[in-house]
Amino acid sequence: MKNLKIAIQKSGRLNEKSVQLLKNCGLDFENYKSSLITTVGNFPLEILFLRDDDIPGYVEQGIADLGIVGENIIDETESKVEYIKRLGFGKCTLKLAIPKDSSITDIQDLNGKAIATSYPNILKNFLTEYKIDADIRLISG
Structure with a gap:
């Protein structure tokens, strides 16, 4: 079975909240601070840790199946991606x-x-x- 891939910020404002969200979902993963990719132990998922500017492009190109990124980055990159859910953290003005x-x-x-x-x-x-x-x-x- 192919692993699902989700892209999140490697560092920055959304990293901590994104990691916490994934852990609160019961996903078991470690060593994310020193890796560009980590495998989840209890679910067929790989987490890609990227620069926020790169996340929409990875999703648009199908390299990642979904991503967590600010709307401002999607708007600025003009990527052709679909919003699934606004998560309610990482406000930007x-x-x-x-x-x-x-x-x-x-x-x-x-x-x-x-x-x-x-x-x-x-x-x-x-x-x-x-x-x-x-x-x-x-x-x-």
């Missing part, structure tokens, strides 16, 4: 920030401005929704 002494008072004041982001696709979609033409500048996150 993306915000636009301006200097305190800025003359920007309305969202339309962003027209023609340069905006730095590590989420260019999410920002592009947001700006398009509000019909704002701004220069999106990618910064590494």
